[in-house]
Amino acid sequence: MRPTRRRDVPTRAPQAGIKTGPDRPATKKRTIAAPDDDVGLDGLAGHVGYAVRRFQLWIFQDFIKTLAAVDITPTQYSVLTVVAANPGLTQMAVAKRLGIERARLVHLLDALEQRNLVKRAASKTDRRSHSLHLTAAGEASLRQFKLLAAEHERHVIDKIGKDNRDRLLEILAPFR
Amino acid sequence: MRPTRRRDVPTRAPQAGIKTGPDRPATKKRTIAAPDDDVGLDGLAGHVGYAVRRFQLWIFQDFIKTLAAVDITPTQYSVLTVVAANPGLTQMAVAKRLGIERARLVHLLDALEQRNLVKRAASKTDRRSHSLHLTAAGEASLRQFKLLAAEHERHVIDKIGKDNRDRLLEILAPFR
DNA sequence: GGTGACTGTTGTCGACGACAACAATTGTTG
DNA sequence: CAACAATTGTTGTCGTCGACAACAGTCACC
Numbered sequence: 360m361r362p363t364r365r366r367d368v369p370t371r372a373p374q375a376g377i378k379t380g381p382d383r384p385a386t387k388k389r390t391i392a393a394p395d396d397d398v399g400l401d402g403l404a405g406h407v408g409y410a411v412r413r414f415q416l417w418i419f420q421d422f423i424k425t426l427a428a429v430d431i432t433p434t435q436y437s438v439l440t441v442v443a444a445n446p447g448l449t450q451m452a453v454a455k456r457l458g459i460e461r462a463r464l465v466h467l468l469d470a471l472e473q474r475n476l477v478k479r480a481a482s483k484t485d486r487r488s489h490s491l492h493l494t495a496a497g498e499a500s501l502r503q504f505k506l507l508a509a510e511h512e513r514h515v516i517d518k519i520g521k522d523n524r525d526r527l528l529e530i531l532a533p534f535r
Numbered sequence: 536m537r538p539t540r541r542r543d544v545p546t547r548a549p550q551a552g553i554k555t556g557p558d559r560p561a562t563k564k565r566t567i568a569a570p571d572d573d574v575g576l577d578g579l580a581g582h583v584g585y586a587v588r589r590f591q592l593w594i595f596q597d598f599i600k601t602l603a604a605v606d607i608t609p610t611q612y613s614v615l616t617v618v619a620a621n622p623g624l625t626q627m628a629v630a631k632r633l634g635i636e637r638a639r640l641v642h643l644l645d646a647l648e649q650r651n652l653v654k655r656a657a658s659k660t661d662r663r664s665h666s667l668h669l670t671a672a673g674e675a676s677l678r679q680f681k682l683l684a685a686e687h688e689r690h691v692i693d694k695i696g697k698d699n700r701d702r703l704l705e706i707l708a709p710f711r
Numbered sequence: 712g713g714t715g716a717c718t719g720t721t722g723t724c725g726a727c728g729a730c731a732a733c734a735a736t737t738g739t740t741g
Numbered sequence: 742c743a744a745c746a747a748t749t750g751t752t753g754t755c756g757t758c759g760a761c762a763a764c765a766g767t768c769a770c771c
Contacts, residue, residue, distance in 0.1 A: 398632045400711070401620030402681060403613055407691050407700055408594045410707035412609070413634060415591045417710055418584045432726090433588070437579055444577030451749060456574045458589060460728060465751060487736045487749045505578060515583050523706045524583055530699045531586035534593055535576070627718060636759060641720060663718045663767045
């Protein structure tokens with residue numbers, strides 16, 4: 360029998376008639392260098408969203424891999440960068456600027472504060488809010504992070520070309 | 536007192552010296568049309584990854600909103616499109632083609648099968664695998680989905696321009 | 712004929728966005 | 742000045758998602 364529970368799918372007959380295709384192996388091992396990628400995307404190829412999703416996946420993976428040694432994610436990097444560029448900013452302001460939820464930013468800052476990269480100070484003008492700053496260690500670390508981020512950016516250029524990369528930045532600028 | 540538990544943050548003194556900024560209201564209501572967006576991004580502006588993330592977020596939101604009436608997500612749409620274009624495909628093949636995990640695809644297909652859009656048939660050549668097909672209802676539905684997806688694509692064009700959109704597709708083509 | 716690889720499935724983990732609720736605080740308004 | 746709405750940081754929950762691990766059935770190959 361099959362894996363014990365197969366859902367209540369009727370398991371209907373194989374339904375002859377529709378060309379099933381050779382159930383291609385899809386593995387590189389058996390068929391040495393099979394034309395594995397002849398699966399059509401049909402209309403999907405004309406959708407920007409799909410292309411962007413794949414690209415974003417690739418770019419985040421590369422960023423994480425490149426900054427793995429310092430254990431910094433893209434989101435953490437963006438928070439550090441914005442706080443560094445605008446010392447004293449409120450959590451709300453940072454969240455709104457980066458399109459992160461207030462609630463989410465709390466945890467992000469918790470982690471960054473535990474690593475002594477950021478500190479929350481009481482705002483002098485509004486006792487509800489915190490003013491955010493990098494610690495000395497944070498400033499130093501960020502300099503190193505930026506070097507690695509630049510290396511990641513070079514990977515992007517190697518992948519799509521400098522001209523295309525510049526064009527991307529230009530096209531996507533309106534989204535901040 | 537503050538919200539009961541405020542983390543073990545030392546709550547150190549306000550740390551005078553650093554320009555705190557007016558803790559700007561960040562609300563359109565109080566300050567009519569405040570220059571709310573003068574928070575610098577610093578180096579972040581030069582990173583493709585950040586721009587792509589924001590863009591991807593926007594595009595997915597619009598897709599979901601545009602296809603809300605038929606309750607189809609971008610991922611579901613991609614699965615339907617690929618299965619429609621390649622009838623009889625294996626789950627593995629679909630997963631690999633779309634960059635989805637096998638495990639994830641199981642749930643996606645469960646949902647689509649419950650809605651009678653897709654059916655899993657036993658493969659005639661490999662009893663381990665399923666050959667995927669659209670149902671008649673699935674074919675009909677997909678035609679409608681494609682109309683809505685085209686409308687979403689027009690939104691994209693309205694946002695970034697047709698030339699930029701074409702350029703995007705071109706640049707991101709290598710990512711499939 | 713037995714061993715190793717592959718498929719579909721289930722489950723778990725962590726990251727993440729969307730929300731809702733809440734205490735503390737602020738600003739406004741009657 | 743007191744009442745009230747709005748804001749800020751925080752906690753918690755829910756559903757989605759990618760990454761893994763494990764497992765039963767099946768297949769390929771020596």
